[in-house]
Amino acid sequence: MREAAFIKKNKEKWLLFENVLQYKAKVSPDKLSDLYIEITDDLSYATTFYPNSNTVGYLNGIASTAHQKIYKTKKEGKNRFINFFKEEFPLEFYRHQKQLLIAFLVFAFFTIVGMYSASEDSNFVRLILGDAYVNMTLENIEKGDPMAVYKKANETKMFLGITINNIRVAMYALLLGLLFSVGTLYIMMQNGIMLGSFLYFFYEKDLLWESSRTIWIHGTIEISVIIIASCAGMVMGNGLLFPRTYSRLESFKRSAKSALKIMLSTIPFFIVAGFLEGFVTRHTEMPDWLAIFIISGSLALIVFYYVIHPIRLNQKFNQHNPYGKS
Numbered sequence: 001m002r003e004a005a006f007i008k009k010n011k012e013k014w015l016l017f018e019n020v021l022q023y024k025a026k027v028s029p030d031k032l033s034d035l036y037i038e039i040t041d042d043l044s045y046a047t048t049f050y051p052n053s054n055t056v057g058y059l060n061g062i063a064s065t066a067h068q069k070i071y072k073t074k075k076e077g078k079n080r081f082i083n084f085f086k087e088e089f090p091l092e093f094y095r096h097q098k099q100l101l102i103a104f105l106v107f108a109f110f111t112i113v114g115m116y117s118a119s120e121d122s123n124f125v126r127l128i129l130g131d132a133y134v135n136m137t138l139e140n141i142e143k144g145d146p147m148a149v150y151k152k153a154n155e156t157k158m159f160l161g162i163t164i165n166n167i168r169v170a171m172y173a174l175l176l177g178l179l180f181s182v183g184t185l186y187i188m189m190q191n192g193i194m195l196g197s198f199l200y201f202f203y204e205k206d207l208l209w210e211s212s213r214t215i216w217i218h219g220t221i222e223i224s225v226i227i228i229a230s231c232a233g234m235v236m237g238n239g240l241l242f243p244r245t246y247s248r249l250e251s252f253k254r255s256a257k258s259a260l261k262i263m264l265s266t267i268p269f270f271i272v273a274g275f276l277e278g279f280v281t282r283h284t285e286m287p288d289w290l291a292i293f294i295i296s297g298s299l300a301l302i303v304f305y306y307v308i309h310p311i312r313l314n315q316k317f318n319q320h321n322p323y324g325k326s
């Protein structure tokens with residue numbers, strides 16, 4: 001390829017990279033690293049075919065600047081962890097809002113399926129929730145304490161057990177995304193039908209409000225982050241299904257990296273959900289207003305962090321840097 005054609009082909013990308021480097025606000029180090037790899041590939045090509053040209057000097061200059069900026073960013077140390085949750089992850093998660101919406105709709109659909117199936121077949125609840133749980137709950141209802149199941153275990157043991165179990169379910173949702181997202185859909189189906197059956201079981205006993213004000217104290221965050229983990233599984237699965245301009249292997253590497261970041265973001269929320277279930281949900285005597293406050297606050301936190309904050313951050317980023325849209 002002639003040098004002029006090489007420049008014409010890549011000029012727009014180089015200018016984009018220069019604008020990203022000149023952007024004064026913080027830029028995701030991963031985004032910068034991806035651009036850096038492309039520039040160094042072009043530099044290697046230019047060095048081979050146009051060794052004494054101005055193109056080599058130009059590319060070498062911006063590559064050196066990028067290397068210094070990446071190195072400086074990685075030296076942040078303690079701030080790196082805070083910046084990940086505050087800016088880096090939300091800015092990247094904006095690209096996965098579509099998968100999040102799909103995961104939510106699929107989960108909601110199977111929840112409705114669970115409720116409908118339970119209403120049509122009296123044995124369906126036992127099939128899904130198990131005889132032991134149903135019989136125990138019926139006994140608790142007769143004793144006048146339908147939510148007694150949350151009071152039996154030790155608070156700390158319950159907190160640790162629930163947190164570990166929820167993270168395990170989320171990891172299944174992520175890893176089964178390797179089956180081209182089908183495995184993740186299965187996890188959503190399983191958990192959605194279980195939730196729907198659970199809700200209808202208490203609805204049939206005229207205890208929908210009593211059960212809802214109790215289980216959603218922890219369930220709001222718990223169910224939300226399972227949906228988000230399913231979103232991560234879909235992101236990874238879509239990387240295998242739709243490689244776009246990348247090789248399938250490269251597409252998978254990129255999608256797996258994004259999926260793992262999504263999973264990492266859910267860990268603090270799983271801990272909070274486990275804490276609420278272990279230490280707070282058991283207090284069924286709490287007034288309705290307090291239960292509603294906790295549920296509403298939990299929902300607002302999830303919606304803000306995974307929907308509103310990424311959108312606002314993306315808009316802010318694009319306003320200051322029209323060349324570096326994420």
